[in-house]
Amino acid sequence: MPHKQQIEKMLEALPKRSLRSTLFNVAHAYARAADTSWQAIAAENDTDFAAPAIMCQSFAVELLLKFFLAVDHPHAGSTDQLKAAGVKLNCHKYSELFDQLRQQSKDKIALAYTATIGKQTDADGFRQALLAQGDDPFVYWRYIYESTDRNSHLDMQAFLNVLTALGKAAEAERKAAPHA
Secondary structure, eight states: OOOHHHHHHHHHHSOOOOHHHHHHHHHHHHHHHHHHHHHHHHHHTOGGGHHHHHHHHHHHHHHHHHHHHHHHOTTOOSHHHHHHTTOOOSOOOHHHHHHHSOHHHHHHHHHHHHHHHTSOOOHHHHHHHHHTTOSSHHHHHHTGGGOSOSOOOOOHHHHHHHHHHHHHHHHHHHHHSTTO
């Protein structure tokens, strides 16, 4: 584990990033953390890694939705500016985040989802797939230990398809606007 001073030095060396870039990169890091947890389940035969994997994956989805909110408001360079533009960022609910997106972003995401699942869909179809994962799975899985239902289930492939589509759509957006 790196020392505090080493981390601080690394952070100081980072070039200044836009809000969109930060959201994308942190979402990517959470998706990678989820992958590591899924691998630990198989390698260590330890299902206790399932909740952290799902929590990280669900937060990656949330951050990618917030990435598209930042894309939809290109003149807002900070969360405060997004809030001033009327964007509600302080939530974990997929429905609230997705419903704030402009139709153009919804359509780009749906196109990536179509490519991911190999079946034609539109923005409403992606929204249904998104909400099939739960409206706020980050909160649910973050506090899974409080649940009285000892066997919570999730269609991992469906969830991965949603995350993959959002990631591909975000990557395409970044390539189209490299400064993002």
